[in-house]
Amino acid sequence: MIHAAFLIPLFPLVGFAVLAPFGRKLGRPLAGWLATAMVAASFVVTVLVFAGLFQRPPADRSFTQHFFTWLSVDHLHVGVGVLVDPLSMTMASFITGVSALIHLYSIGYMEHDEQFPKFFVYLNLFVFSMLMLVLGDNFIVSFFGWEGVGVCSFFLISFWFDRPAAASAGKKAMIYNRIGDAGFLLAIFLVFERTGSVTYTTVFARLGQVGTPSLVAIALLFFLGAAGKSAQIPLYPWLADAMEGPTPVSALIHAATMVTAGVYLMTRINPILHLAPDAAHVVAWVGAGTALLAATIATSQDDIKKVLAYSTVSQLGFMFMAVGVGAYVAAIFLMLTHAFYKALLFLGAGSVIHAMDDEQDLKKMGALAKVMPVTAVTFLIAWLSIAGIPPFSGFWSKGDVLENAWTLTPALWAVGAAAAVLTGYYMGREYALVFLGRRRWVERRPVAAAGPAHGAVPVDADPGAGGARGTASTGSERHHGEEGLHPHDPRWVMRLPLLVLAVLAVFGGFINLPFHPSFVFLERWLDPVVGASLLNHHYSTGQQWAFALVDAAIAVTGAGSAYLLWRRRSDRPELEPRFLAMAWFIDWSFDHLIARPSTALASFTAAVVEGRVIDRAVDGTAGLVRSSGRVLRRIQNGYVRSYALGLVAGVVAIVAFVLSRAGV
Amino acid sequence: MSVHASWYLVLAAVLFSIGAVGLLVRRNVLVMFMCIELMLNAANLTFVTFSRALNDIGGQVAVFFVLVVAAAEVVVGLGIIVAIYRRRVGATADDAHILKG
């Protein structure tokens, strides 16, 4: 069964290959169903391979399926193949599973979009790239997938590219990711230079011949790549802007899967991190810092998706914290549960946005629990889960991370605990503002919606209205009649993913329970991959209970305070300081401290260095090319005699050369 | 009286050069083509000379092949030249230079 592994990435690739030329002909909703079916098929295969792997003895749960050699130059051999082991299969199963659900959801969410087929072309390509990333048996294939998901992310953030914000958000994501990718590439070069291979198994087997400074450099360069992809300090601001993409994209790419690629990469190279503890500690502290920083920002955002975006950054910080202390299982555990509840949160937010006619401002919502019960309940589950209320999944996974952080140093734990309190708080605030309180959309809506609501006015013409979402909003008019909005739960294609994810968000935590060694299923499952470098510190049952109680208290504090503070009121400026709403002015400072000085420097160099030196060199080079081209083409004067002369000249030159050789 | 083989070779080389130079200086396409025939026959002369000198029949066989090929070239070449002349009577090789650069 496990030899069917090649089918896992093949199905989405086929979907892409079919949809790219024929998607337009298939049209709505057939293109969407085809894409969904392909990912679902991939999920089924993944489960089968997973099961096949599970039946093998633990020591035998890793094998490489080599497809073909792509490049073979000197001693650089780049093959294309998949590495099937517990880690890659864990990743693949949740990627395909969550992707299938979100594909299904998108059929409903995007049903009125003009570019419906194209959306699914990108989505399938994304799933293929993501699977190549996690399944690849060497750094090059993973890098290919890494770039592939980056490109898809760019396309999908800018999906509504006629909106300037979306176009520039795509560029921003691209540029931040390029910085990280440079690190990834340099790391690969260094790995190849030091070990002479790019294949995971070979590289890890040869780590003994690499000095510690090189290992630290390699680990940090990989972390730079991971920080770009997974939005860690300092490369995180792009993720908030990435929310310009359609909400299913935010759920799939910018919450559940792609942004966790960095965590996967760091877990994959755990043998390197294990030998470079200094680099690992950097990872841990950057992760903790990101977790706290992003959590503070999330407390004061008004955009329903921005809160979730910063929440994602914060949760990714937790994951890196776990990776940094060597708790790879905890990182993957949190990644899994996070995929469930964060995807659920995004899809719930998408339902709300859909129902509210593309309104994203929390302050213009409220009391939706009554009209959208399914969305409200699933959102509630997701909130309690991310907050860490027992026995929801987030409680177990976050508890695992914090416990391991304590093992390294209590200071790290303290930072994490503070972020955890804020997590419960900001999500509670969002829940309360959306689903509780007064129906603020009734009061405000008629004024704001007057323009776009009545059809004839082009949507883009009124940038102030909530409806300025280009193509997506054109079809949303069915939600409101003459008198305003009638928000309601979405149809089943969107509701089913919510329910499935809600179930997973509740029970997902049971795959790795503390208290008894026989409960840690995930840890035993991943043992062949990360066991050798895992942080190994076992607390007594009593201590574990203490941790659990503290975690629960943290969660209740955060969630409860939010409930009390925001249940009735939507306006507490004292709790939304401007510096948090402005995200610590990070974008502003990047702009003022980096972008503007760089621009100034750039203008200076553009004027002086560029104008006087480089331009002349470059223009000179190209001018040389062009003028030599012009001169040379003059030889081609059209007269056959001169062509013959050229031929004769060549003959004479060559004969003269050989005769001089011959010594005649 | 026998003439040393090298004289034939020199003669062939001279013929070959005359042909090559003729191609360069003449403008009449037919004459240019004749110059090429001259070069081919210079090669033939060389073949025959070497054939005699080496006492090997192969060189003389080669001459036949070259002659056949030359005949085929004449057929095609004259056809092309006639096609050009049809467009413009008395055209020289230099008149055809719309393709250049």
Added chain:
Amino acid sequence: MSPLAALLSPAHLLAANGLVLPHVNYTAIMPELILLGGMLLLLGISAVSPRHLPTQVYATATAGIGIASLIASLVLWHDVQKGGPFSAVARAVDIDGFATLVLVLCSCVVILGAFFAAGFLEREQVQGVEYYALALISASGAMLMGSANDLILVFLGLEILSIPLYVMAGLDQRRAASGEAAMKYFLLGAFSSAVFVYGIALTYGATGSTNLASIGSFLAQNVVVSNGVLLGGLALLLVGFGFKVAAVPFHMWTPDVYAGSPTPAVGFMAAVAKIGAFGALLRVLFSTFPTLRTSWQPILWALAILTLLLGALVAVVQRDVKRMLAYSSINHAGFILLGVQAGTSRGAEASLYYLFVYSVLVLGTFGVVAVVGGRGDEGHGIERYRGLAHRRPLLAGSMAVLLLAQAGAPFTTGFFSKLYVIEASIAAHSYALATVAMLSAAIATFFYLRLVFAMFGERAGRQASVAVPVAPAGAGAPGGAAGQFPPVGTLPAGPAVASAAGVLTLERAAGLVDPGRAEAAAVADDDAGPVVADADLQVSPWVWVGLALCVGTTVVLGIWPSPLVDFARHATLLF
């Protein structure tokens, strides 16, 4: 036996004179026989058919003949892999892995050439069988060159290859340019043939044989007294080959002939002439004159450098797409020479691989050019390509893939072809040559991408690209280019990196692009001409089939290169 019959029996006549007829192994020359027999059949059909048959009939038949010869070639390949190489027809024909690969290549070119010609001839209302008959003869000549083991046979192959090409160049009698192209090609080709024959004569004089194997063993065992004659002969042989492959300074016919000939014929002659000439060149140099390596390597070194640079440099200033592609084919010839110059089996392998890739690319590219050229085959200015992607997305997309492959973009066969010849060159310590090759690839990328930009660039008053969300204006030129091709610059491969860097430099400096707006300006520069009417771009189903084959091979084998690489490797193992 009656006396008359005995008198007429050639065997009797020859036996009487003490001549022995050689045993002819017909399987060894089966692909050539199939092509020539098919050609005769076509001519016969056309002669007896009461009215003009549609050109599609001949195209189908030609493709069928090509497939038959492909099968025969593959059978030979199988025989050789199993039973080893063998000589046939009195040692004049050598059937080894190398020869059979050339046979396979020529068969593929015949098939593809038939597809691309059909649509063109139909549109131009050229009736009759001539084009296909000439193509079949020409391809059989290239096959003969690849399998010849005798200089005389190489010469015969060369002429069988060339003479039909002269006619094909002049086939379009309505255009003066076509006649001029034929005249130039013919005069210069005949001139170079004469030089080539003289080279054979000198070699024969110095070694006493025209058989390649005999010359090789003679040179290995004897010290040549008349070294000057031998080297002179070798030099003249090189000139003959150099002319056929369009190596500088013997290239001057190329741009004019390519620009003047009917467009599908250009693709065909570019492919088939290079296959034949490089096939024979590799065999002559590697199996006959390895002892003279120190003499021919510097010559090829110089030829390669000149060819690489001139091809790339002059292509940059061309505004006629056919001429541009002509210079680009000169540039490609330089790359193939790189593998020959290396003088190693790895180099031969890389050259063979490059030949295959190049043939497919050049046929497909000229197939598209033939379509875009429109009725009359005159519209080859770059302005015809402006905004093509909006009107014919599939056509423009195919063209873009083929052009990017020619530029050496990763995930196409073009990437590997350049990579392998450069690798072979470096392995042979020709560092300067490899550097020049990479530089020329960088320069070449400019004019390929310029055409791609013209096709995909924005048309005034129209929405941006259909397939890709293009960032709004204001994205800098480097950002624009880097954003469009992120993988190009990031893959650890010499040609690709050099290319990407080169584009940015040249784009700006060639004055075509204002730093601010890459595509827009590149297109604005090509704004001059009229936009083609859509109705004029009729793409026949034949062309689609051909394009699908070309693009498919280019991309599939670019992602999964092993089959073709192994094919080339096995073909040269036997040197």
